[in-house]
Amino acid sequence: MMNALRIAVVGYGNIGRYAVEAVAAAPDMELAGVVRRSAVTSAEEAKQLADIPVVTDVGQLGQVDVAILCGPTRSIPETAPQYLARGIHTVDSYDIHGESLWRLRADLDAVGKKHGRVAVVAAGWDPGSDSLLRALFLAMAPKGITYTNFGPGMSMGHSVCAKGKPGVRDALSMTIPTGTGVHRRMVYVELEANADLADVTAAIKADPYFAHDDTRVFAVSSIDDIKDMGHGVQMERKGVSGATHNQLFEFRMTINNPALTSQIMVSAARAAARHLQPGAYTLPEIAPMDMLPGDRETLVKTLI
Amino acid sequence: MMNALRIAVVGYGNIGRYAVEAVAAAPDMELAGVVRRSAVTSAEEAKQLADIPVVTDVGQLGQVDVAILCGPTRSIPETAPQYLARGIHTVDSYDIHGESLWRLRADLDAVGKKHGRVAVVAAGWDPGSDSLLRALFLAMAPKGITYTNFGPGMSMGHSVCAKGKPGVRDALSMTIPTGTGVHRRMVYVELEANADLADVTAAIKADPYFAHDDTRVFAVSSIDDIKDMGHGVQMERKGVSGATHNQLFEFRMTINNPALTSQIMVSAARAAARHLQPGAYTLPEIAPMDMLPGDRETLVKTLI
Numbered sequence: 001m002m003n004a005l006r007i008a009v010v011g012y013g014n015i016g017r018y019a020v021e022a023v024a025a026a027p028d029m030e031l032a033g034v035v036r037r038s039a040v041t042s043a044e045e046a047k048q049l050a051d052i053p054v055v056t057d058v059g060q061l062g063q064v065d066v067a068i069l070c071g072p073t074r075s076i077p078e079t080a081p082q083y084l085a086r087g088i089h090t091v092d093s094y095d096i097h098g099e100s101l102w103r104l105r106a107d108l109d110a111v112g113k114k115h116g117r118v119a120v121v122a123a124g125w126d127p128g129s130d131s132l133l134r135a136l137f138l139a140m141a142p143k144g145i146t147y148t149n150f151g152p153g154m155s156m157g158h159s160v161c162a163k164g165k166p167g168v169r170d171a172l173s174m175t176i177p178t179g180t181g182v183h184r185r186m187v188y189v190e191l192e193a194n195a196d197l198a199d200v201t202a203a204i205k206a207d208p209y210f211a212h213d214d215t216r217v218f219a220v221s222s223i224d225d226i227k228d229m230g231h232g233v234q235m236e237r238k239g240v241s242g243a244t245h246n247q248l249f250e251f252r253m254t255i256n257n258p259a260l261t262s263q264i265m266v267s268a269a270r271a272a273a274r275h276l277q278p279g280a281y282t283l284p285e286i287a288p289m290d291m292l293p294g295d296r297e298t299l300v301k302t303l304i
Numbered sequence: 305m306m307n308a309l310r311i312a313v314v315g316y317g318n319i320g321r322y323a324v325e326a327v328a329a330a331p332d333m334e335l336a337g338v339v340r341r342s343a344v345t346s347a348e349e350a351k352q353l354a355d356i357p358v359v360t361d362v363g364q365l366g367q368v369d370v371a372i373l374c375g376p377t378r379s380i381p382e383t384a385p386q387y388l389a390r391g392i393h394t395v396d397s398y399d400i401h402g403e404s405l406w407r408l409r410a411d412l413d414a415v416g417k418k419h420g421r422v423a424v425v426a427a428g429w430d431p432g433s434d435s436l437l438r439a440l441f442l443a444m445a446p447k448g449i450t451y452t453n454f455g456p457g458m459s460m461g462h463s464v465c466a467k468g469k470p471g472v473r474d475a476l477s478m479t480i481p482t483g484t485g486v487h488r489r490m491v492y493v494e495l496e497a498n499a500d501l502a503d504v505t506a507a508i509k510a511d512p513y514f515a516h517d518d519t520r521v522f523a524v525s526s527i528d529d530i531k532d533m534g535h536g537v538q539m540e541r542k543g544v545s546g547a548t549h550n551q552l553f554e555f556r557m558t559i560n561n562p563a564l565t566s567q568i569m570v571s572a573a574r575a576a577a578r579h580l581q582p583g584a585y586t587l588p589e590i591a592p593m594d595m596l597p598g599d600r601e602t603l604v605k606t607l608i
Contacts, residue, residue, distance in 0.1 A: 022546035102604045131608040135592035139571035242326035244563035252554045259548035267443035284593040288439035304435040
């Protein structure tokens with residue numbers, strides 16, 4: 001029996017809460033504690049965290065193998081190197097695609113190698129498990145097009161944008177997939193007393209966030225009453241294996257968003273601590289079996 | 305620009321033919337040649353192989369980096385070590401699950417390490433890419449049930465069994481998925497002149513191959529007229545991420561069977577020659593990105 005991995009959850013927002021649950025459910029991990037800027041919590045949080053060490057510095061938690069970084073994406077480039085430099089593997093769910101993600105991976109690769117530690121970068125579901133599937137589909141049919149359709153589910157960025165319009169007290173923007181990577185925005189707004197729905201609709205539709213999509217705006221009496229953490233993805237690829245066309249692949253999931261994100265981070269923490277060489281990795285750069293508990297022989301016999 | 309990988313295709317049955325096509329389509333590979341027991345071919349084969357070196361011993365092909373083993377599954381345990389011992393990485397699509405697969409992996413792991421070479425084992429689609437997806441789904445929702453539903457598509461084993469019954473000239477057994485891992489067998493038989501469909505049906509249904517499944521038998525005038533290399537899979541998982549139940553995942557594909565098998569083997573050859581440490585690996589033990597051509601920076605920027 002291997003020693004349990006000691007995990008620190010850094011940040012206690014939505015993702016952090018679910019990460020605490022995922023660590024508790026992992027047979028080979030124990031929660032060292034939660035790191036947050038302030039140890040002061042609400043009454044509800046105090047109850048949730050009753051038996052969990054909550055500290056402002058990871059050094060107060062004793063030995064820690066992996067830090068699951070649950071703070072905002074923009075904090076990751078500054079936070080992750082600090083943990084790596086202290087000899088702690090990191091996992092994040094950095095969620096901006098493209099250039100900045102490559103830069104983060106390159107920076108953490110250098111810091112990780114210097115300190116003999118592993119950083120798993122962008123280990124959520126998109127980027128994350130969806131990226132891994134895109135890589136697999138490409139290996140199975142190198143030519144063709146992959147479409148990633150998001151939703152139905154809430155878009156944080158679009159919701160915040162709609163909420164910022166004059167006359168809007170609160171807003172929720174749902175992303176609805178209509179196939180081949182095209183999305184409709186269903187925007188629900190809680191209006192202020194004297195606001196006009198037509199004006200609000202025009203303001204939302206004119207915003208660059210929405211201008212290029214089919215956008216529909218609806219007034220509701222309470223945003224809180226319609227909030228739901230559910231989300232989904234449909235990925236489709238039609239491609240060519242060798243010289244054979246029309247190979248069809250489809251992946252769908254319907255999931256609780258923060259629960260899946262934190263579970264993938266926790267599974268990636270296992271790969272970081274048990275299997276990977278020092279450096280930084282995105283999810284398609286990790287063997288899926290390295291994210292699973294249990295011995296290799298049993299896994300090969302039961303899972304292959 | 306890296307040197308092109310030189311690939312030998314070993315065996316020229318169904319899979320071997322498609323493997324030749326997949327190597328030709330790969331931007332970073334060249335076909336060293338085809339290895340088969342006898343260089344004598346039919347007129348049609350002679351045309352297909354006109355510009356391809358066909359030899360009986362891989363030593364006649366000059367430098368070879370990877371051998372794609374396209375012979376029967378039962379030949380792999382004997383064939384693969386010979387290539388590894390000659391300093392050539394191997395990829396196979398060994399397709400028996402369980403104990404014997406683990407034994408093959410363990411044996412080739414030892415031989416591979418001794419000779420500093422890589423063996424990728426069971427690199428088809430099931431076992432293979434389906435196994436990789438089962439591992440990924442388990443990392444995303446560690447508790448729950450994964451069902452793998454095969455088809456619609458031809459089952460070789462069931463077809464051969466039905467063909468063996470008295471009065472049957474030729475047979476084709478289709479596997480039809482009915483969900484939660486349960487399958488129906490649709491069996492098409494070409495009868496001999498004086499055979500009775502009722503007798504043939506009874507004989508097929510009584511065979512252990514069919515006895516536990518819903519089996520329907522139909523007489524057709526020509527098996528050759530209904531043969532189709534298409535196959536498919538539906539995988540479903542409903543599971544728990546952390547403490548959150550009812551996470552739903554589904555994967556479907558509809559594919560040409562030998563084209564996909566050989567494409568996955570060719571993609572795995574790239575991982576073997578470019579990325580993996582000596583030893584043996586099943587597909588879930590390989591990072592999907594290691595199966596793709598192109599530099600890491602471009603892949604991370606475009607695929608993640």
